[in-house]
Amino acid sequence: VAQVREPEGIGAWRNLLRAHAAVVGRIARDVEARTGLPLTWYDALLEVNSALPDRKLRIQDLSERVVFSRSRLSRVVDEMVRAGLVRREPDPSDGRAAFAVITADGRAALRRAAPVYLRDIEEHFLRHLAPDERTVIATALGRVAAAEGVDTPVR
Amino acid sequence: VAQVREPEGIGAWRNLLRAHAAVVGRIARDVEARTGLPLTWYDALLEVNSALPDRKLRIQDLSERVVFSRSRLSRVVDEMVRAGLVRREPDPSDGRAAFAVITADGRAALRRAAPVYLRDIEEHFLRHLAPDERTVIATALGRVAAAEGVDTPVR
DNA sequence: AAAGATTGACATCTCAATCTTC
DNA sequence: GAAGATTGAGATGTCAATCTTT
Numbered sequence: 001v002a003q004v005r006e007p008e009g010i011g012a013w014r015n016l017l018r019a020h021a022a023v024v025g026r027i028a029r030d031v032e033a034r035t036g037l038p039l040t041w042y043d044a045l046l047e048v049n050s051a052l053p054d055r056k057l058r059i060q061d062l063s064e065r066v067v068f069s070r071s072r073l074s075r076v077v078d079e080m081v082r083a084g085l086v087r088r089e090p091d092p093s094d095g096r097a098a099f100a101v102i103t104a105d106g107r108a109a110l111r112r113a114a115p116v117y118l119r120d121i122e123e124h125f126l127r128h129l130a131p132d133e134r135t136v137i138a139t140a141l142g143r144v145a146a147a148e149g150v151d152t153p154v155r
Numbered sequence: 156v157a158q159v160r161e162p163e164g165i166g167a168w169r170n171l172l173r174a175h176a177a178v179v180g181r182i183a184r185d186v187e188a189r190t191g192l193p194l195t196w197y198d199a200l201l202e203v204n205s206a207l208p209d210r211k212l213r214i215q216d217l218s219e220r221v222v223f224s225r226s227r228l229s230r231v232v233d234e235m236v237r238a239g240l241v242r243r244e245p246d247p248s249d250g251r252a253a254f255a256v257i258t259a260d261g262r263a264a265l266r267r268a269a270p271v272y273l274r275d276i277e278e279h280f281l282r283h284l285a286p287d288e289r290t291v292i293a294t295a296l297g298r299v300a301a302a303e304g305v306d307t308p309v310r
Numbered sequence: 311a312a313a314g315a316t317t318g319a320c321a322t323c324t325c326a327a328t329c330t331t332c
Numbered sequence: 333g334a335a336g337a338t339t340g341a342g343a344t345g346t347c348a349a350t351c352t353t354t
Contacts, residue, residue, distance in 0.1 A: 145173035
C-alpha cells in the first residue's frame with residue numbers, strides 16, 4: 001500500500017517498535033525473576049528514591065516520570081505499600097495531594113535490583129550499540145519524549 | 156542508588172522507554188479514532204498484505220513480524236476475520252499450519268488507514284528527528300531487534 | 311468548578327495448558 | 333514427543349466516573 005513512501009523515516013519508527021518489543025519484555029521478566037521486583041516497581045521506586053531532599057514525591061509528579069498511567073500508578077503504589085517498599089504520606093500543605101515515601105526496605109530492594117537491571121540493559125541493549133549511536137539515541141529520543149509528553153495536545 | 160554508573164548508555168535506554176510511552180499510545184488512539192483500525196490490526200494487515208506472492212502468511216511467520224505474542228495474534232486474527240478483513244486458510248502441505256489471507260475489504264481498510272498512520276508518524280515522531288538521526292535510529296535499533304528477537308535465549 | 315487521587319468496569323496482553331497434526 | 337495454533341485464566345493497563353479538597 002504505502003510502505004514505499006518514506007522508507008528511511010519509517011524504518012526508524014518500525015525499529016523503535018521492534019527493538020522495544022524484543023528487549024523490554026525480556027528484561028522485565030529477567031529482573032523480576034531474579035530480584036522479585038517487577039520493572040514497574042523498580043521504575044517508580046527509582047524515581048521516588050532520587051527525589052530530593054527527602055526521597056518522597058507527590059503521586060502526581062511521580063506519574064509524569066513513569067511510563068504508565070496515573071490510575072495504574074495508584075495500584076502500583078498500593079502494591080508497593082503492601083510489600084512495605086513505600087509509605088503514603090499526606091501533604092500538609094494540600095489535603096488533596098499525597099506523597100509516596102520510600103522505606104528502608106524499599107531502598108534495600110532497589111540496591112539489590114539495580115545491578116541486575118543494569119547488567120540486563122548492558123547485555124540485551126547497549127551491547128549492540130556503538131558509543132556514538134548511544135549518544136544519538138539518547139538525545140534524539142529524549143527530544144521526542146520531551147516534545148510529545150503526556151500532556152501535549154493532539155492538535 | 157546506581158543511577159550514576161553509566162549515564163550515557165542508560166540515557167539511551169531510558170529515553171527509548173520514554174519516547175515509546177509518549178508516542179505509541181497517542182498514535183494508536185488517533186489512528187483508531189480516525190479510521191476504525193486498531194494499530195494491532197494495521198500492523199498485522201500490513202504484513203499479510205506485503206507477503207508475496209499471494210498476500211498470505213502463516214500465523215507462525217506473522218507472529219514473528221508483529222510486536223505481540225502468538226496467543227494475542229490468534230485473537231487479533233479472530234477479530235479481523237469477524238470484521239471481514241482477512242480469511243483463515245488451511246495449509247495444504249501441513250495440516251497443523253494455517254494461513255491468514257487478506258481480503259479485498261482488508262486491502263481497502265489498509266489503503267484508507269495508511270495515510271493517517273504515516274501522517275501521525277511524521278507529526279509525532281519524525282518531525283523531531285534530523286535525517287542523520289533517523290538513519291542512526293533505524294540501523295542501530297534494527298540491529299538490536301534482530302539480535303534480541305523473540306527466540307534468542309536468555310543465556 | 312477544577313485539581314489530586316482512587317475506583318469500577320473493561321480492554322489488552324501473556325503464560326501455561328490443550329488440541330491436533332506431524 | 334515436538335511443532336503449529338488456539339484457549340482458559342489471570343496479570344497488566346486504560347478510560348471514565350467518583351470522591352475529596354481547593
